[in-house]
Amino acid sequence: MDEFVKIIDLEDGSYIVADEITIDNTKYVYLNNEKDLMDFCIRKVTIDDNQEYLIGLDNKSEFDKALQVFVNKHKQELEIY
Numbered sequence: 001m002d003e004f005v006k007i008i009d010l011e012d013g014s015y016i017v018a019d020e021i022t023i024d025n026t027k028y029v030y031l032n033n034e035k036d037l038m039d040f041c042i043r044k045v046t047i048d049d050n051q052e053y054l055i056g057l058d059n060k061s062e063f064d065k066a067l068q069v070f071v072n073k074h075k076q077e078l079e080i081y
Contacts, residue, residue, distance in 0.1 A: 010043075014034040027045040
């Protein structure tokens with residue numbers, strides 16, 4: 001099986017897509033900085049004129065919810081660290 005790494009360029013660098021998870025009809029994208037894998041961020045997808053764009057989260061509550069879903073999904077993988 002061929003796997004590929006999806007890279008997204010943001011204003012402060014290139015990020016590897018670690019996962020994409022839909023929560024309450026909103027798609028969240030989980031990203032690691034390509035040069036510093038400890039640099040982790042979450043963005044959500046918005047659609048404008050049939051184009052997908054990544055935008056920041058609205059508040060800490062939304063961030064906490066998105067992070068908790070990610071942690072629950074990847075619990076076994078995260079336990080190694």
